[in-house]
Amino acid sequence: GNSVTQMEGPVTLSEEAFLTINCTYTATGYPSLFWYVQYPGEGLQLLLKATKADDKGSNKGFEATYRKETTSFHLEKGSVQVSDSAVYFCARDSGAGSYQLTFGKGTKLSVIP
Amino acid sequence: GAGVSQSPRYKVAKRGQDVALRCDPISGHVSLFWYQQALGQGPEFLTYFQNEAQLDKSGLPSDRFFAERPEGSVSTLKIQRTQQEDSAVYLCASSVLAGGREQYFGPGTRLTVT
Numbered sequence: 001g002n003s004v005t006q007m008e009g010p011v012t013l014s015e016e017a018f019l020t021i022n023c024t025y026t027a028t029g030y031p032s033l034f035w036y037v038q039y040p041g042e043g044l045q046l047l048l049k050a051t052k053a054d055d056k057g058s059n060k061g062f063e064a065t066y067r068k069e070t071t072s073f074h075l076e077k078g079s080v081q082v083s084d085s086a087v088y089f090c091a092r093d094s095g096a097g098s099y100q101l102t103f104g105k106g107t108k109l110s111v112i113p
Numbered sequence: 114g115a116g117v118s119q120s121p122r123y124k125v126a127k128r129g130q131d132v133a134l135r136c137d138p139i140s141g142h143v144s145l146f147w148y149q150q151a152l153g154q155g156p157e158f159l160t161y162f163q164n165e166a167q168l169d170k171s172g173l174p175s176d177r178f179f180a181e182r183p184e185g186s187v188s189t190l191k192i193q194r195t196q197q198e199d200s201a202v203y204l205c206a207s208s209v210l211a212g213g214r215e216q217y218f219g220p221g222t223r224l225t226v227t
Contacts, residue, residue, distance in 0.1 A: 018225040032214050043117075044156070044204065044218040051214070080165075089155050099214050100146060101206075103155030 002026050006090045006104030013080055013111050018027065020089055021043075021075040021107045023064075029095030033057075033066050033073040036089045047075075080111045115139065119205050119221035125225045126195045134190045134222045138207030145188050147180055148204040149222060156204050162188060163211050195226045 007022040025033065035047040035057070048057035053068035062077045073090060087106045093099040118137045126132050138145050144163055147157035149172075154227050159178065161169040164185040173180070177196075182188040192199055206216035 036218075043220040044206075046215065046217070049215065091155070093214060096146075098146075098161035098163075099208075100158040100161055100169065100172070101148075101156070101216060102158070105153070105155050 002028055004090050004092055004102055004104040007107055010108040015082055015111055015113050016079045019077040019080045023073045023082045023090035024071050025092045027071045031095040034091045035064055035075050038087045074107040082111045082113055085109055085111045117205055117207050117217055119219040119222050123223050128226055129194055131193045132195055134203050136188045136205030142207035142209050143211050144208040146206040147190050148203040150204055197226050200226045
């Protein structure tokens, strides 16, 4: 079946540090890939997406590239801020039918001043 | 515009009670999804509606779980005879297209079964 594996947290970084959160997915079908973010006390928000191989999704300084050859969709940001502290979820859709999402377990990021 | 809303935000139920959780999707969104998120885990798919039709209920964990969307807008997730393992956050998401590839999530309902 479909699955997503992402790097376990928690991750603690100093402000302005470089961020990478690894994510790999099972290579079944033709999924779109997503990163969602959950800020403390809030719901899931779509951060970025990519719909086909080699696409790069980007938003708010975050980027991720859909790599079919390595079945990866790693999240990166060049300089994190305290306001980026949140839980980040990598997800893939089913590629057909209902396009239900399969999520990773989430990575908690804490950025300290 | 208004996002996806869910009510109640918090629900405490005694084991064996029935509960009903409501989702108001974004107006005009065709697709509606329910997910269950256990503590410290990612959300897991429960069921999918396209308008009023429930096209996929493969994620419902047991026959105690039932969902409906009778008029193609508001949806209700009902859990009968709640058990402690039902404690989780229940998330609703909607998408403008059939088989929505960009889903917008509500804030969730945190259900605690005591």
